[in-house]
Amino acid sequence: MNMSEALNLKSSTSIERSRIAHSIGTALDRFIKLNQDQFQYASGELSQLLRDIALASKVVNREVNKAGLIDIMGSAGSQNTGGDEQQKLDVLANIRFTRALAKGGEVCALVSEESETYVDLNNEGKYVIAIDPLDGSSNIDVNVSIGTIFSVYRRKSPTGTPILPIDILQKGSEQVAAGYVLYGSSTMLVYTTGHGVNGFTYEPTLGEYFLSHPDMQTPEDGKIFSINEGLYNSFSPGVKRYISHCKDNFYTGRYIGSLVADFHRNMLKGGVYIYPATEKDKNGKLRLMYECNALAFIAEQSGGAATNGSVRILDIQPERLHQRTPFYTGSINMVEQAMAMNSTNE
Numbered sequence: 001m002n003m004s005e006a007l008n009l010k011s012s013t014s015i016e017r018s019r020i021a022h023s024i025g026t027a028l029d030r031f032i033k034l035n036q037d038q039f040q041y042a043s044g045e046l047s048q049l050l051r052d053i054a055l056a057s058k059v060v061n062r063e064v065n066k067a068g069l070i071d072i073m074g075s076a077g078s079q080n081t082g083g084d085e086q087q088k089l090d091v092l093a094n095i096r097f098t099r100a101l102a103k104g105g106e107v108c109a110l111v112s113e114e115s116e117t118y119v120d121l122n123n124e125g126k127y128v129i130a131i132d133p134l135d136g137s138s139n140i141d142v143n144v145s146i147g148t149i150f151s152v153y154r155r156k157s158p159t160g161t162p163i164l165p166i167d168i169l170q171k172g173s174e175q176v177a178a179g180y181v182l183y184g185s186s187t188m189l190v191y192t193t194g195h196g197v198n199g200f201t202y203e204p205t206l207g208e209y210f211l212s213h214p215d216m217q218t219p220e221d222g223k224i225f226s227i228n229e230g231l232y233n234s235f236s237p238g239v240k241r242y243i244s245h246c247k248d249n250f251y252t253g254r255y256i257g258s259l260v261a262d263f264h265r266n267m268l269k270g271g272v273y274i275y276p277a278t279e280k281d282k283n284g285k286l287r288l289m290y291e292c293n294a295l296a297f298i299a300e301q302s303g304g305a306a307t308n309g310s311v312r313i314l315d316i317q318p319e320r321l322h323q324r325t326p327f328y329t330g331s332i333n334m335v336e337q338a339m340a341m342n343s344t345n346e
């Protein structure tokens, strides 16, 4: 009998692996550190910034989970830049993210759905953030999934100088990182730095995100179409044609009305999400800088697509902070088909 047989080492390892300890994915902090070198300007600040966002999202997650138990549901009695009624949790989430990013020091300016102008944070910071702190807010009071969406840009002007419009109004193609947090049946953080998309699930008892969805891929095709059909009468003939195409082919209609949740489901299962121009909103409803750009970057990084119906979202030059855009995103073949039907005249 050799030494390891005598000590029964083999069997103790196999028992531990197979029966006792199910392996869990790499912790987010560790994953960020391990992959820091992928980022061309690697100096640790972007990594720290992503950690700041993750930390703030844990605080927001705690608050979202307490909704109903303490007085944080319902209207805050104010309106945001788009004239939408602000919910208390919208305001709270905005404060949490702004504070975390201000404390971190890596961000010089923050663009948020909840603030009219950009927020000046720290002139020494190298990054600009565009964020929707709590998206899908009309779903807060009814316990339906909501999300946070963020885009990260490198500032163009030298650090230590005042922020310029060129720092803020950057095209989506200039994002250096983007992601979202989905506060759903479990809470997930999904992000990209331009090297694929990875998803992390929050383990509340350990207070940490763990890699659960490595290298996420949007299927090239799908059978789900997500659109607010209540607005059907105000859609263009092209969009109506595409909806008929979906129905003729017995696709499944799924629309939560929380962009992050609809996007996430379609990325996992294959599908298309469309918020088109309507008679009332000629540029659609969604915001280019803090909703569509981040999701477009993630869509492309996972093999999907994102356009405004004719132009790639990431190529649109923003002219205003709160600019809206029609949004078509999801499985590449479905987005292309919807665009083709859009371009055909009545």
Ligand code: FDP
Pocket (backbone or CB within 6 Å): 084, 135, 136, 137, 138, 139, 228, 257, 258, 259, 260, 262, 285, 286, 291
């Ligand atoms: P909400 O107004 O609830 O914040 O971003 C805005 C958004 O939600 C998206 O999350 C959602 O997909 C969309 O609007 C829903 O709009 P409709 O109610 O017009 O369908």
